[in-house]
Amino acid sequence: MSELDAAVAAALSADGHLADLLPGYAPRPEQQEMAAAVADVINQEETLVVEAGTGTGKTLAYLLPALLAGRRTIISTGTRTLQDQLFHRDLPLARQAVNRPVRTALLKGRGNYLCLYRMERTLESGRLENRALADGLQQVRAWSGRTRSGDLAEAPAAASEPALVPRITSTADNCLGQECPLYSECFLMEARRRAQEAEVVVINHHLLMADWALREGGFGEVLPQADVYILDEAHQLPETAARFFGLSVSSRQLFDLARDIRLEQQREAGDAPGLSEQAARLERATADLRLVLGDGMRTAWRTLERPVGEAAEALAHALAEGIAALAPQAPRGKGLESCHRRANSLYQDLQRFLAEPDEGGQVGWVETRGQGFYLRLTPLDVSEQMAGQRARHGRAWVLTSATLAVDGQFGHFLERLGLDDARTLALDSPFDYPNHALLYLPASLPEPSHPDFAEAYLQEAQTVLEASRGRAFLLFTSHRALQTAADWLARRGHHQLLVQGAAPQQQLLDRFREAGDAVLLGTQSFWEGVDVRGPALSCVMIDRLPFGSPADPVLQARMEWMREQGRNPFATYQLPEAVIGLRQGVGRLIRDASDRGVLMLGDVRLVQRGYGRQFLHSLPPMPLTRDPAQVRAFFADQSSTSS
Known part of the structure; x- marks a missing residue:
C-alpha cells in the first residue's frame, strides 16, 4: 500500500479526522472503494471513469485523495451552483479532514464577474431604456465598491437583469485585456491570478471547454497547467464539448x-x-x-x-x-x-x-x-478532440457521475469521449431502494404517441397526488406537455402548484421545500442537479422516456452520420442517451438514507417493447407495481411511520 493509499484509508476510517468533524459519521464501503481507486489512478497517472450512485459520498471520495496527493488539481463540475457548493461547503470540510494547508481558488467564466470598464462606460453614456435599469446600475455601482471578488452571484438581484448583464460584464470579444485602463483593478484577472497560484482550482465544464477551445485556436489560455483533472457530473461532457468545439x-x-x-x-x-x-x-x-x-x-x-x-x-x-x-x-x-x-x-x-x-x-x-x-x-463526434486534450493536459484523470452506465456497461460514454484506455468502476447507491421506494407503472395508459395519452396520464397523476398529498415533482420531456399539465392541474384547484418559468429555479425549490405539500412541474433543468431531501419530495412522476426529439437537427445529422458508418443509431446512440437521461430524473427521488418515495413512469414502452428491459435494468432495485392500491398503501404506511 502506497503512502497516499494509507493516508486516504486513514482519513475515511471510523477513527479518522472525518469522524471528528461529522457527528454520527460511519465509514461507507462504497466511498472507501472509490477513494482508493482515485488514489491509485493519481499514483499510476491513469484515467478512471467511476459511476457512484446517490449517497456514495463521491465528492469527498475524490477530494481527499486529491488534497492528500499534494499535486496541482483542477476540479470541474456541471453547473455554477454545484461549483459554489463544492468550493464553499465540501472543499473546506475536506481541507479540515486532511489537516494540512491547501491553497484553493474558485474560477468562473468571465460573464460571472463585474467588468468595471463596461460598467463605467454604461454610466458614462447615460443611455438606459428605463428607470428600473438605471436604478439597478446604481445598485451595482455601489456594490462594486464593497465586493472583493466581483462575482455577480454575490451582487444585488438587479445585476442579473438580462438587459443590464451585457452592460456590466465583458465577453471574449469585447474585453480590452491589458489595454484596458482598469486592467489593474479587474476582478476577472484577479480571480485568474489566484487560480494560477492555487494547488486546487474549482471550475465548471463550460470554462474548461472554453479554455481548451482557446488553446486549440492559438489564443492563449485561462487555466493553469495541472497534474490531476477531476470532472464531476461527467455525463454532461459530450454535449458541452460539442458546443465549445463548434x-x-x-x-x-x-x-x-x-x-x-x-x-x-x-x-x-x-x-x-x-x-x-x-x-x-x-x-x-x-x-x-x-x-x-x-x-x-x-x-x-x-x-x-x-x-x-x-x-x-x-x-x-x-x-x-x-x-x-x-x-x-x-x-x-x-x-x-x-x-x-x-x-x-x-x-x-x-x-x-x-x-x-x-x-x-x-x-x-x-x-x-x-x-x-x-x-x-x-x-457530430468529439471523441478525437477530447482524447487529444486529455493527452495534452494532466497526468491523472477522474471522470465521475451518478449516471454514466447503461445496464451496467460504460461503452457508450467511453466511446463518446474517446476513453479507450480508461479504467471503470461502478458503485451502487447505499440507499435501501427495495424497502424505501416503489416503481408504479400504470396499467391502463396508452403509448405516449396516442392522442389520448396526455389526459390519461394526468388522470393517473391526479390519483397518485391524492395519495401522496402533493409532495411531488412532475418531470416532462417537453415544455408543451408541461404547460398542458399545469393548466389541467390548475383547473382542478391544486393550491400549491409551482411551474418552471414562473420564477427562478432556486426560488421555486425554496418554495417547494417550505410548503411541504407542493407540486412542482419542470422540464430539463429539473431532471438533474436538484437536491430536495425529506418528506417534502415523496413522489417523482415522469411522463415518457426521454428520447431526443426526432426533429432536433443535431440528432438528425448524427443519426445520418452513424447510418453512413453502418451503425444502428437507435441502439448505439438514442437508446443509451435516453437511459442515462431517465436515470438522472429518477435520481431526484431518494436523496437521503431516510427518504421514501414513489416513482411513477407513464411510458408503457417500458414493458411493451424489448428495449424497455435496458431502462428497467438500469434503474435502482425497487419493486414494481401496476396497481394503484399498492401506491395508496405505500403512502398510508409512510404516513403511519412518520406519525
Missing part, C-alpha cells in the same frame, strides 16, 4: 457590437458619424434575420427557405461594411480597435457558417429564443 454566432453578439460601435464613436471619434449609421445598419440586418426566422425554431440550416439565406447574406454584407468603416478609425482608440477586431471575427464565423454548414462531420443549424437567435456549427 462555432456560434448570436444576435446578442451582433447587437452588442452595434451598441459598442455607437458608444466608442461618441468617445473616440465624434467627427465620424458614419460609424453610428453603420451600427444602425447592422442592427437592422440582425433584426431582419430574426424576423424571417420566426419563433420557436430549432432546425437544420440547409432546410430553410431562400428568404432566410438572403437575410443572412444581407447581415454578412452589413458586417463587411462595418469593418470597412471601422478600419480607418480603429487606430484612434482601444475601444474602436476592439470593435474592428470583433466585427472581423464575427464576419469570418458567419462566412464559415454560410459556406459549409454540413461538411466534415458537423451540422449547421439555427435556433431562436425569445427575441434572439443562434447560428451554430456543431461537430
Whole structure:
C-alpha cells in the first residue's frame, strides 16, 4: 500500500479526522472503494471513469485523495451552483479532514464577474431604456465598491437583469485585456491570478471547454497547467464539448457590437458619424434575420427557405461594411480597435457558417429564443478532440457521475469521449431502494404517441397526488406537455402548484421545500442537479422516456452520420442517451438514507417493447407495481411511520 493509499484509508476510517468533524459519521464501503481507486489512478497517472450512485459520498471520495496527493488539481463540475457548493461547503470540510494547508481558488467564466470598464462606460453614456435599469446600475455601482471578488452571484438581484448583464460584464470579444485602463483593478484577472497560484482550482465544464477551445485556436489560455483533472457530473461532457468545439454566432453578439460601435464613436471619434449609421445598419440586418426566422425554431440550416439565406447574406454584407468603416478609425482608440477586431471575427464565423454548414462531420443549424437567435456549427463526434486534450493536459484523470452506465456497461460514454484506455468502476447507491421506494407503472395508459395519452396520464397523476398529498415533482420531456399539465392541474384547484418559468429555479425549490405539500412541474433543468431531501419530495412522476426529439437537427445529422458508418443509431446512440437521461430524473427521488418515495413512469414502452428491459435494468432495485392500491398503501404506511 502506497503512502497516499494509507493516508486516504486513514482519513475515511471510523477513527479518522472525518469522524471528528461529522457527528454520527460511519465509514461507507462504497466511498472507501472509490477513494482508493482515485488514489491509485493519481499514483499510476491513469484515467478512471467511476459511476457512484446517490449517497456514495463521491465528492469527498475524490477530494481527499486529491488534497492528500499534494499535486496541482483542477476540479470541474456541471453547473455554477454545484461549483459554489463544492468550493464553499465540501472543499473546506475536506481541507479540515486532511489537516494540512491547501491553497484553493474558485474560477468562473468571465460573464460571472463585474467588468468595471463596461460598467463605467454604461454610466458614462447615460443611455438606459428605463428607470428600473438605471436604478439597478446604481445598485451595482455601489456594490462594486464593497465586493472583493466581483462575482455577480454575490451582487444585488438587479445585476442579473438580462438587459443590464451585457452592460456590466465583458465577453471574449469585447474585453480590452491589458489595454484596458482598469486592467489593474479587474476582478476577472484577479480571480485568474489566484487560480494560477492555487494547488486546487474549482471550475465548471463550460470554462474548461472554453479554455481548451482557446488553446486549440492559438489564443492563449485561462487555466493553469495541472497534474490531476477531476470532472464531476461527467455525463454532461459530450454535449458541452460539442458546443465549445463548434462555432456560434448570436444576435446578442451582433447587437452588442452595434451598441459598442455607437458608444466608442461618441468617445473616440465624434467627427465620424458614419460609424453610428453603420451600427444602425447592422442592427437592422440582425433584426431582419430574426424576423424571417420566426419563433420557436430549432432546425437544420440547409432546410430553410431562400428568404432566410438572403437575410443572412444581407447581415454578412452589413458586417463587411462595418469593418470597412471601422478600419480607418480603429487606430484612434482601444475601444474602436476592439470593435474592428470583433466585427472581423464575427464576419469570418458567419462566412464559415454560410459556406459549409454540413461538411466534415458537423451540422449547421439555427435556433431562436425569445427575441434572439443562434447560428451554430456543431461537430457530430468529439471523441478525437477530447482524447487529444486529455493527452495534452494532466497526468491523472477522474471522470465521475451518478449516471454514466447503461445496464451496467460504460461503452457508450467511453466511446463518446474517446476513453479507450480508461479504467471503470461502478458503485451502487447505499440507499435501501427495495424497502424505501416503489416503481408504479400504470396499467391502463396508452403509448405516449396516442392522442389520448396526455389526459390519461394526468388522470393517473391526479390519483397518485391524492395519495401522496402533493409532495411531488412532475418531470416532462417537453415544455408543451408541461404547460398542458399545469393548466389541467390548475383547473382542478391544486393550491400549491409551482411551474418552471414562473420564477427562478432556486426560488421555486425554496418554495417547494417550505410548503411541504407542493407540486412542482419542470422540464430539463429539473431532471438533474436538484437536491430536495425529506418528506417534502415523496413522489417523482415522469411522463415518457426521454428520447431526443426526432426533429432536433443535431440528432438528425448524427443519426445520418452513424447510418453512413453502418451503425444502428437507435441502439448505439438514442437508446443509451435516453437511459442515462431517465436515470438522472429518477435520481431526484431518494436523496437521503431516510427518504421514501414513489416513482411513477407513464411510458408503457417500458414493458411493451424489448428495449424497455435496458431502462428497467438500469434503474435502482425497487419493486414494481401496476396497481394503484399498492401506491395508496405505500403512502398510508409512510404516513403511519412518520406519525
